[in-house]
Amino acid sequence: MAGSGVVSFIDFDFCFLDERTVERKFVMIGKQKAFEREGVIIMVGKLKVIGCCLTLPIISSLGACTGDGDAQSEEVETGEAHFTFLDVEQGDSTLIQDEDTTIMVDTGRHDNDVIFDHIENYDVENIDLLILTHPHADHIGNADEIIAQLDVEEVWMSGDEHTTQTYERVIDATINSDSSYEEPRRGETYGVGAFTIEMLHPESLTGDLHEGSLSFHIYYDDFNVLFTGDAEKESEIEMLEAGLDLQADVFQLGHHGSSTSNTKTFLEAVEPSVGIYSAAEDNRYGHPHDEVVERFADMDIELYGTDENGTIQVVANDGDYTINTETEDDSLTLDTESTSSNTEDQDTYEAPDREEEQRDVGSCSSEQVAINSASYDELKEITHIGSERAEEIEELREQQTFSDYESLTSIDGIGDARADEMEDNEEICFS
Structure with missing residues (x-):
């Protein structure tokens, strides 16, 4: 999607580092947030610092956005687009494609x-364009390998930072790639196309x-x-109070259909069909929550879910749309034999080896607390x-061994x- 633009250079001596720092990966240059890695500063947004030079980025077909929200991009002829809500089990990922453009929203869990x-x-x-709505592991879990293995033109994140290994890998992959941020x-x-x-x-x-999740x-x-x-x-209240036009034909339920989201007032503003x-299926969080399912039924909103329907594809064409599901359409069924046997002219992508990250077995990383053996002082610092x-x-450790995150619900106040x-x-970790 590279376009044409003028690149100008400014001597790095005119730049200075603000006293504010954010975690170890980010610094501030004036009001601009930047990555810092091994002494190299890489700006995010509209300015990039490469080595010792500031550069204005090449303009891409994403289109520059103005203060009043108008995109400075040419009108593009449309045909047919597929919005495919992928069945990645207890995670989130949506693939959006037309003939010329591919967008991915979130990348599923790090352990799937x-x-x-x-x-x-x-x-x-x-x-x-790869959009990562927020830095939890069930949304950004495979982003690092996707950025490393595919040609990803641009990455969007909320800007919220996290202390997890999953988040660190995504940041490292972005820094080491040619992707814009x-x-x-x-x-x-x-x-975007x-x-x-x-x-x-x-x-x-x-x-x-x-609450910082990208919403769009x-x-x-x-x-x-x-x-x-x-x-x-x-966040739903903030969007309502801002007077935004929220209406949508299709709404991807917030937080996997949790009752912490998807309020009646918000749905009334969205008016989805x-x-x-x-x-x-049968996830331990109870998603989607019964009250949310009932709310959609009461409001006569047709509801689909990957637990019931598998992969779900919305095909948009000339303002109209149709919906196909894996349970009804064989073309959506994931056939790994057929995809692996037809790879002469197609790149093959390797799933990451994440065995060391299975948190109910194996050794702890230096940043994790072994809940079955940690001291009182170490335990009390856990979120x-x-x-x-x-x-x-x-006291509980005298009677049981914590084996996974679900076992933590035996602790008073941990639901x-x-x-x-x-x-x-x-x-x-649970070693």
Whole structure:
């Protein structure tokens, strides 16, 4: 998607580092956020620092966005587009394609590599835009390998940072790639081929990873889909109070259909004809929650889910759309034998070997706490534990061994939602 533009250089001596720093990977240059790696500063957004030079980036066909949200991109003729909500079990990933453009929203869980079978099945060789809604492992889990193995033109992230190995790998992969990087915000509009992306949230970050989820419309002709990642009620209220036009033909349910999202007031503003969620069959979180399913039924919104329907594909053409599901359409069924046997003219992508990251077995990393042997002082530093629960864990260890994140729900005050967040944080191992 490279375009033409003027590249100018400014002597690095005129640059200076602000006193503020964010974690170890980021620094601030003036008001611009930058990656720092081995003494090399790489700017995000519209300026890049490469070695000792500041450069204005080459303009790409993503289109520059203006302050009033108008995209400076030419109108592109449309044909047929496929919005494919991939069955990646308890994770999230959507593949959006027309004849000329490929967009991917999220990449599934770090400990489930089925997305690489989907990549081969749908003949994905390059990605024009990879959108990672927020840095939890069930959304960015395979992004590092996708960036490393495919030609990814541009990566979007919320800008929220995380301490997990999964997040660190994604940042490293982005730094080591030729991909551009952007942190889009409310009011910005981008043209990506024949698609238009209208950013709805966030306006700014609070540090809450769910509330910072990138939320946006993707338009194709007069058809549009609304994505909100794992944004919860507070974010929905912000979007409503901002007076945004939220209407969508199809709505991907927030947070896998959790009752922490998908409020009645928000759905009334979105007015979708169809809702689609991504969740594993019989998942331990109970997604989608019964009250959300009932709400969609009461509002006469047709509901599809990957746990019930497998991969779900919405085909948009000239403002109209049809829906096909894996349970009804053999062409959507993931046939790994047929994809692997027809690879003479097609690249083959390797699923990452993540055995060392299975958190219910194996040794701990230097950054993790071994919950079955850690001291009181180590335990109380774990997110959601603190002093009282650290004492309780010491007592419980005399009666049981913690084997996985689900077993943490035996701790008073740790329910599925908190266990889910603790799993995302990757602070614990169970060796």
